[in-house]
Amino acid sequence: MIEIENVRKSFGPLEVLKGINLTVAKGEVLTVIGGSGSGKSTLLTCINGLEPIDSGRILVDGVEVHAKSTDLNKLRQKIGIVFQQWNAFPHLTVLENVMLAQVKVLKRSKQQAEAEAAKQLNHVGLGDKLSVYPSRLSGGQQQRMAIARALAMSPDYMLFDEVTSALDPQLVGEVLDTLRMLASEGMTMICVTHEMKFAREVSDRVAFFHKGVMAEIAPPEELFGAPKDPELQKFLSATH
């Protein structure tokens, strides 16, 4: 379970998270929508401790992320994150990209790591690209590789930060299909996205962020069907 309690966060004079309260249960798929600068991506990077917070607290399975005593490297093993920019490691083959952290962080043997990497890459449809360098892959393929790389760590939670935003339109579908597949398999996911159709389909709940505040959170039928917040109404009419 991920518990976010009254989290505040500023970049200089700009407060990007103004007291966020949110709980994500095991197995839930939460999508977060909102305009740019609404704080939704920042929240994700706070959840796995890549960004410090100013006040409040975030608990992952009861462990406080920003407590000094928390071993973040250990905590991050159970929280996978995939970014808008996929960040393939260019000097490693696709297979090695997915093996690296397994060997170095989880201390799996080379054989174990290789088997797991091949399994995850097959899963995201890259089974025929194992020995290829990332520079030979399309953006969509690189993004799916990044998803496999995170999944190979056997995380309990997956965070997706606008994973289709940097892709050419014709490549968005293959990545969203991968996310749909994960959701159907019961993975606990928080997806920050601009893909409204996708959010409507896969989410258990959808949260709308506006200027650092979570303005509304509801199941998709309700949030898209009968939005209450005026800003959300404006946002939806602009994006539809």
Next chain:
Amino acid sequence: MRGRVPRIGHSCILPGAAMFNYNFRWNQALNSLPQMLEGALVTMEIAILSMAIGIAVAILLTLFRLSGNRLLGAISATWVEIARNTPALFQIYMVHFGLGGFGVHLSPYLSLLIGIAFNNAGYLAENFRGALKAIPETQTRAARSLGMSPLQAFKNVVMPQMLRISFLPMTNQMVWAILMTSLGAVVAMNTDLYGVTSELNARTFRTFELFALAAVIFYVITKVITLSAGLLAARLFRY
């Protein structure tokens, strides 16, 4: 005397050049070739060792700079400044006679090796700094988000890319290290290519022939290095 000794060169190449009164005697120089090649081996040994040490120290200096610790950062910056902005000859001289003043007496071989390694480390650290600018910050972020420690992220993700980008400058530095061995002259180094040549010259005074031959050997060594580095790069970096 003339005519009895087999000669390769001619005493008069240009009309009226007799005034130079210098007879080329290549055979003496060529007879010394085995000794010079032995010296060349020492030169290569020093260059290779100084590069290995230089690369290791440069990586350490880079980590110092990235550590955020002000003292370590200052050590790194000072090293780079001195290595790059003072003559290599002074650096080698200081290792031998400067440290000698403090009672640390190193052999000419060690002084030369350490002096060149010092110089290499400074230049390479600066090359690495440039290379790091070309590697997006998001690479480290991606590695950290997979649970790697800062050091693991550097070692497994950033450093291999850094070395790849710096490969050409490293090759240049290797060539420069070969050439710098001749500065061993200031610390009475006499077993490297320059030292051997210089001693042969003192005995025979075949200055032009000996140093021309030494120059050819230097040239062949550095050429082999640049060419094989190119081949190595093609094998190592397939991405």
